[in-house]
Amino acid sequence: MxxxxxxxxxxxxxxxxxxxxxxxxxxxxxxxxSGPRAWEIAGKVFSxxxxxxEPRHILYGHxxxxxxxxxxxxxxxxxxxxxxxxxxxxxGSAASxxxxxxxxxxxxxxxxEPGEFSLRAFLNGEIDLTEAEGIRxxxxxxxxxxxxxxxxxxxxxxxxxxxxxxxxxxxxxTAVEASTDFSEEIGDLDRDTARAKxxxxxxxxxxxLSTADIGRRxxxxxxxxxxxxxxAGKSSLLNALLREDRAIVTAIPxxxxxxxxxxxxxxxxxxxxxxxxxxxETQDEVERIGVDRSRQAIEAADLVIHLIDLSHPEEMEIDxxxxxxxxxxxxxxxxxxxxxxxxxxxxxxxLDALVAEIRARLGDAQTAEIPILDRHASLxxxxxxxxxxxxxxxxxxxxxxxxxxxxxxxxxxxxEITGETTPPEVIDRIFxxxxxxx
Numbered sequence: 001m002x003x004x005x006x007x008x009x010x011x012x013x014x015x016x017x018x019x020x021x022x023x024x025x026x027x028x029x030x031x032x033x034s035g036p037r038a039w040e041i042a043g044k045v046f047s048x049x050x051x052x053x054e055p056r057h058i059l060y061g062h063x064x065x066x067x068x069x070x071x072x073x074x075x076x077x078x079x080x081x082x083x084x085x086x087x088x089x090x091x092g093s094a095a096s097x098x099x100x101x102x103x104x105x106x107x108x109x110x111x112x113e114p115g116e117f118s119l120r121a122f123l124n125g126e127i128d129l130t131e132a133e134g135i136r137x138x139x140x141x142x143x144x145x146x147x148x149x150x151x152x153x154x155x156x157x158x159x160x161x162x163x164x165x166x167x168x169x170x171x172x173x174t175a176v177e178a179s180t181d182f183s184e185e186i187g188d189l190d191r192d193t194a195r196a197k198x199x200x201x202x203x204x205x206x207x208x209l210s211t212a213d214i215g216r217r218x219x220x221x222x223x224x225x226x227x228x229x230x231x232a233g234k235s236s237l238l239n240a241l242l243r244e245d246r247a248i249v250t251a252i253p254x255x256x257x258x259x260x261x262x263x264x265x266x267x268x269x270x271x272x273x274x275x276x277x278x279x280x281e282t283q284d285e286v287e288r289i290g291v292d293r294s295r296q297a298i299e300a301a302d303l304v305i306h307l308i309d310l311s312h313p314e315e316m317e318i319d320x321x322x323x324x325x326x327x328x329x330x331x332x333x334x335x336x337x338x339x340x341x342x343x344x345x346x347x348x349x350x351l352d353a354l355v356a357e358i359r360a361r362l363g364d365a366q367t368a369e370i371p372i373l374d375r376h377a378s379l380x381x382x383x384x385x386x387x388x389x390x391x392x393x394x395x396x397x398x399x400x401x402x403x404x405x406x407x408x409x410x411x412x413x414x415x416e417i418t419g420e421t422t423p424p425e426v427i428d429r430i431f432x433x434x435x436x437x438x
Contacts, residue, residue, distance in 0.1 A: 012083075012120060015041060017104045018112035019097055020437040026092030031101060032437070033086040033109060034117060039073055042086035044107040045100065046071050065099040067091055081117055082124030115434025122419060122427075129419030129430065130158040133373060136434055137219070145218045145268025152370050159418050161208060161370060166414040168201045169387070173407040180401040189400045198391050205384045208372055214363035215371025217302065221263060221270035222362045225301035227294060227318065232309045233328040236345035238262065238275040241355070267359050274301065303361050310336045322361060326354060379413045386410035 015035030021028070033041055043049035045064045055075040062068045070089040079085035088104075090096050105111065113119075118135055121127045127135075134153025141147040152158055172194055179189040226234045242262050260275040276294035298304055304320045310333040325340035327333075331347045341357060343350035372380070386409040393403045415421030 012123070015109050016112040016116055017041075017101065017109040018117070018437045019101065020087070020117070021092070023094070025094070029090055029092040029097045031088040031090070031097065031104065032112075032117060033088070033104060034079070034081045034083045034112075034120060035109075036084060037108060038084040038086045041104055041107045041109050042071055042073070042088065045103045046088065063088070063090060063100055064103050065096065067096045067100065080126065081120040082126040083120060112436060114436050115431035115438055118434060118438055119427075119431045122431075128156075128159045129422060129427070130162070130376070130417060131156060132419075133375075133430065134158075135438055136430075139435065139438060143218075143265050143268050143270055148268070149215065149218050149371050153373075157370055158372065158376070161204070162376075162414055162417045165201050165204045165383070166411055166418075168197055168204075169383075169407055169410045169414065172197050172390075173404060173411060176400055176404045176407060180399075180404070189403075191394045191400075194394055194403075195391060198387055198394075202384065202387055202391075205380050205387065208370065209377060209380050209384070211371040212374070212377040215377075216374060217269055217362060218371055219373075221272050222302040223272045223274060223297075223300060224303045224305060224358060224362075225274045225276055225294075225297045226305045226307055227276050227298060228307035229309070232307045233345050234275050234307050235260070237305075237307060237326075237328060237343070238273055240345040240348060240351055241273060266355065266362075269359070269362060271358070271362065303358065305358075308338075308340070310338060310342070313338075324357065324361060376417050379417050383410045383413040386413065 013036065015033060015037040017031060017033050019029055020032045021030050039053055046059070046061055047064075048061050050059070053073050055073055055078060057073070059071040059073070060068075061071070067090045069091065072087040072089070074080075074085040074087075076082065076084045088100065090100055115136075118127070118132045122129060122132050130153050134150050134155070137150035138147065138154055141150050175194070176189055226237055228234055238260065242264060261272055263270055263272045265271070274297045276297050298318065298320055301320065301322075303322045303324060304318055306318055306323050306325050308325065308327050310327040310329050313327075313336075327336070327338040327340055327342045328345055330336075330342040330349055331344040341350060341354055343354050345351075386406045389406040390403050390410070393406065412421045416423070416426070419427070
């Protein structure tokens with residue numbers, strides 16, 4: 001089959017091979033052969049090879065490189081790629097893997113391109129584009145929330161959500177076209193029913209779009225900037241949150257002259273805390289640079305903790321839409337009335353409540369059921385615009401068939417998410433992000 005999507009891969013008529021387990025020392029490694037000659041090539045590098053292969057029955061024997069191991073044969077249509085596949089399980093030394101890989105190449109296989117196994121699975125209809133993205137996200141997952149998000153893609157949950165919306169749109173498009181082409185037989189379009197369907201579709205789209213921010217934070221992490229005047233206890237608070245001394249803590253105002261960063265996992269969400277230099281007017285050139293970087297950190301932050309020394313309250317104007325006011329040194333000022341959260345970085349008083357509030361402000365990664373990717377969000381925004389345009393058309397005294405134009409656009413944008421209508425260059429870009437063996 002001619003490949004129209006992936007730059008550098010000319011045809012699917014050849015058989016490809018690559019290790020599908022990680023590089024490095026291990027007890028076991030697996031090489032995958034996929035393509036029309038997978039079993040033939042496996043039979044050249046492994047013995048004894050049966051005259052009649054029983055798919056999905058494990059074979060034990062010896063490889064041509066002297067190692068012994070297992071072969072797992074899968075027939076076309078019943079494998080990950082949808083092609084004939086043989087997976088070769090050998091001892092995991094680099095020498096064993098490299099020598100067996102060389103034998104497979106000598107026997108007629110070609111080295112797989114990055115992501116080519118998944119690409120073949122996609123083009124053969126075994127997975128959709130969101131499931132392919134789920135494979136990539138699973139490989140990259142470093143936190144429990146990232147893995148849960150990846151599983152939602154890989155297990156087809158995102159596809160099901162998108163297909164549900166697209167089915168509504170296509171069903172309405174069919175009704176519009178039928179009322180236009182066969183108006184005498186079936187009558188005019190019921191616009192009230194059509195509006196109700198569009199409203200339902202819009203609600204579904206909005207629900208998915210509402211997960212975009214938490215999805216982005218799950219993948220890339222959130223940034224929390226700790227800001228305040230010098231000596232408010234910002235470095236002490238950072239150390240208390242991290243439970244280790246990452247920042248210099250002294251009683252000299254202006255000690256932190258640059259931003260100090262550290263990342264922790266809060267409820268599955270990677271959170272990067274930035275301890276900023278105290279913001280004040282200064283003639284010290286080095287400190288002034290630190291203050292400028294503090295202002296940049298505020299602009300880039302998802303949440304700003306405005307830390308105030310309760311023993312010497314001094315507040316500052318912070319231009320940010322997510323500011324959490326926190327009073328520090330509560331252990332020294334028990335009688336002070338403060339209309340924000342109170343903590344003591346020294347004793348740990350109030351820290352658990354502060355962490356809970358930070359999690360609440362950033363979004364709960366544990367309860368985000370289907371956090372979408374940026375690519376999905378962009379296309380959902382386009383689809384939403386097209387659906388809203390259709391509703392405006394149906395509210396106007398114009399022919400029904402004008403609604404078909406925006407409905408087709410909505411269906412196309414939704415189809416791009418799952419791969420049904422995705423441009424070749426986008427597919428190429430997605431699979432180029434994969435590693436070899438996936």
